[in-house]
Amino acid sequence: MTKIKVGGIGVPPVEENLPPVVLRNYGKWDTHENERPGVIKHIAKSGEVCYIVRIAMPPSRVSVASMLDLCDLADSYSGGFFRITLRNSFEFVDVNPAKLDELIQKVEALGFPVGGTKNSLHNIIACPGWIHCNLPATDSPGIAKALGDALFDEFKNQRLPAWLKINIGGCANIEEALMADIGIIGVHRDIPIVLEDKIRICEQPTVIHSCPTGAIKPKGKESVTINAERCIHCGACTMHCEAILTGDPKLDGFAVSVGGKASNTGSGPDLGRIVIPYLPNNPPHWEEAVNAVTQIMNAWVKNARPDERIKEWIHRIGWDRFYKRAGIRVSIKDVDGFWFNNEFARSDLRFGW
Ligand code: SF4
Ligand code: SF4
Structure with missing residues (x-):
């Protein structure tokens, strides 16, 4: 024994x-x-x-x-x-x-750059995405590699106004991407599809219970229907039934958020807000992701005060000026701080402060 x-x-x-x-x-x-x-x-x-x-x-x-x-x-x-x-x-x-x-x-x-300290780009983090997960709408590691190549000099030198952290999540289930100065979040743009010929293999109550927004309803005794008005495209239901599939190569892509922060230094931690609701997946060089991130970073580098993280810079100048300086078009789908309206009213888009 x-x-x-x-x-x-x-x-x-x-x-x-x-x-x-x-x-x-x-x-x-x-x-x-x-x-x-x-x-x-x-x-x-x-x-x-x-x-x-x-x-x-x-x-x-x-x-x-x-x-x-x-x-x-x-x-x-x-x-x-x-x-x-x-x-x-x-x-x-x-x-x-x-x-x-x-x-x-x-x-x-050996190919491993030394850097990522103080006022530089810190190591970009990304979820495994397609490598082992069935929910991603984008290839997080692929985007991380493209961004790492494009911003290589910023990792090696400490010449940015403050720390720059970039997090990438393959789907909207990850909050990590919203906790970085710049976040990339994979987005599915359509509701999951239900394979009617196979759905009977799934446990109806389990599938219905898995939906955080109550978008799934029974359809007869063996199938389910998804309410597009309620579905937030999270993909949770696909984890409970292999007859429900999410993801469409033609529609999937990613959103970009800014102003997140995990540390309690300066003005404290914060969640980022979506400023670009959708960009298409475009491997292997991910030009759209690289352009969006460098555009935001360059505007920050040009206008920020010493030691001012992106969040603090935006809160000082206001969101309307951020959009102008970063050259980003305002979209109705941008998140403008509804939950923290009182706290963020000063920098709210509608104030035009
Ligand atoms: S963030 Fe989404 S895609 Fe990435 S590993 Fe987690 S669940 Fe999968
Ligand atoms: S994707 Fe998410 S929100 Fe949509 S039906 Fe499935 S579990 Fe519900």
Whole structure:
């Protein structure tokens, strides 16, 4: 009989995986300095320092071969210690400062750029999209790659007014995209289709119950009907019945949001608002996505004050000026802050402030 080690289940004690310098100064870190793009120097109250080198990672997936290469570098330059950040950046932890240049040269030779710190473009995050999900309306990793290529210099240099975070979600079920300075959100533009010849295989009550807006009603004893007026194209019903399909290659695309923020610095966290309700899917270079994002970013770079995130810049100048400066046409489908109207009245489109 297999013996189960007591305490061998679950997350191992955190101390087992911490670099010695982190363990020695656990809970006693004082501050950090940005040495140069991609290099952060953490300083403990004891005076000890810990250097971190941050690199960009591919959106949503990384090959075993790449991970083995990075692990070899971690063994050679950071005592085998590394961490993956919330934005999927890879960080070598506790690098010898005398070996920083050598490590940066070697990791960049593998194709991983060093950067994404302070006032730069931080690692773009994207959901896996078509790789493993049945809901996406767009190819999140593909757009992330196209944007990463187009904005490569902004990842490597700290010359933006403030941090720039771009999140990409393949469908409207993800709130993560609305929590970034610029978000891309996949949108289905039509209601799901019901395969009448197969729908009887599904459990009617489960399918009806899965709809968050009550758009699905029974149709006889074996089928269902979808009310287009109520359907928000979320695709939840397709997860409960394989006879309901969502997505149309000719209609699907994505929306663009701006002004989201997850951190509590400055004026605090906020949800972004949709400013471009639809752009078509256009792989492999995703020109529409790249143009929209660079257009918004350039307007912000040109007009923002130092350390002003996109949200704070828009709230200072007002949404009407944002649309003009970014060269975006106002659409009736834009989200204009209905839920937070009092809070955002000052910057509401209808005020023209
Ligand atoms: S955001 Fe949507 S498309 Fe992307 S993984 Fe989540 S459910 Fe799937
Ligand atoms: S896509 Fe979403 S809103 Fe539309 S019918 Fe299905 S579950 Fe309901």
